[in-house]
Amino acid sequence: LVSPRTHAAAATLPRRRRPARATSEDDHDECVIIKFVTGNAMKLREVEEILGMNGLPLPLEMIDIDLDELQESQPEKIAAAKARLAAEACGGPAIVDDTSLCLNAIGGMPGPYIKWFQQSKVELHRLLTDYDDKSAFAQSCIAFSPGPGAVPLVFSGVCNGTIVSPRGGSGFGWDAVFQPEGSAETFAEMSGEAKNAISHRSRALALLAQHLKGDRDLLVDLCLEYATDPVFLEDRVHYRET
Ligand SMILES: O=c1nc[nH]c2c1ncn2[C@H]1C[C@H](O)[C@@H](COP(=O)(O)OP(=O)(O)OP(=O)(O)O)O1
Numbered sequence: 001l002v003s004p005r006t007h008a009a010a011a012t013l014p015r016r017r018r019p020a021r022a023t024s025e026d027d028h029d030e031c032v033i034i035k036f037v038t039g040n041a042m043k044l045r046e047v048e049e050i051l052g053m054n055g056l057p058l059p060l061e062m063i064d065i066d067l068d069e070l071q072e073s074q075p076e077k078i079a080a081a082k083a084r085l086a087a088e089a090c091g092g093p094a095i096v097d098d099t100s101l102c103l104n105a106i107g108g109m110p111g112p113y114i115k116w117f118q119q120s121k122v123e124l125h126r127l128l129t130d131y132d133d134k135s136a137f138a139q140s141c142i143a144f145s146p147g148p149g150a151v152p153l154v155f156s157g158v159c160n161g162t163i164v165s166p167r168g169g170s171g172f173g174w175d176a177v178f179q180p181e182g183s184a185e186t187f188a189e190m191s192g193e194a195k196n197a198i199s200h201r202s203r204a205l206a207l208l209a210q211h212l213k214g215d216r217d218l219l220v221d222l223c224l225e226y227a228t229d230p231v232f233l234e235d236r237v238h239y240r241e242t
């Protein structure tokens with residue numbers, strides 16, 4: 001009988017003893033690297049910059065895999081499913097980010113579907129022409145999975161703001177049309193540091209970092225418990241177009 005492999009269950013696992021600091025070559029801690037999985041180089045860069053400030057208790061390696069765009073109306077569920085895929089692909093602990101942009105006047109759309117609006121070059125500020133309410137919020141759902149088969153934890157960060165006509169040349173995606181609350185500049189007019197100080201992404205990552213800082217030994221045990229061989233995601237394709 002296999003007991004459910006949850007975070008709570010792992011807390012009751014017998015603990016392997018190891019030196020507090022990595023000293024010997026056979027120290028298991030050395031093997032545990034968390035992978036941040038994304039196909040978006042700009043997102044990757046922000047995460048590196050933000051975590052440089054917050055720090056995680058284990059080393060983080062960035063991996064460029066373009067995971068399936070799983071779609072669902074609840075962004076937390078998307079992030080969790082994405083983290084499951086990422087952990088399978090890596091055979092170990094993984095972190096992912098799924099980002100939504102929600103326009104309040106139109107019921108929070110496009111939300112998690114923002115990527116398709118970006119790709120089809122829809123002008124977001126024009127969507128709101130007939131509405132007085134230009135308010136919006138950006139949401140980053142960061143999901144952490146200790147390894148394949150584990151239940152991911154999801155941390156959400158929100159940044160409120162307004163949709164404006166595009167201004168500014170830095171940043172990426174919809175940065176030029178999003179002016180965060182309390183700022184006279186859009187994300188694309190700000191420096192990277194200024195964006196990271198208030199962004200949806202940095203808020204979610206701060207919550208993740210705070211959580212993972214708890215018990216480092218337990219975190220290492222949890223990750224080792226779930227470790228498997230990496231899975232080629234190509235092997236998990238459910239259908240092919242004929
Ligand atoms: O801070 C941001 N500022 C402006 N635009 C942003 C931001 N963060 C994501 N974006 C864009 C990228 C994509 O068009 C959509 C989110 O989709 P999302 O699936 O989360 O990102 P993605 O597919 O580019 O990378 P990934 O491989 O991590 O899923 O909004």
Ligand SMILES: [Mg+2]
Nearest residue numbers: 067068069115
């Ligand atoms: Mg994506």
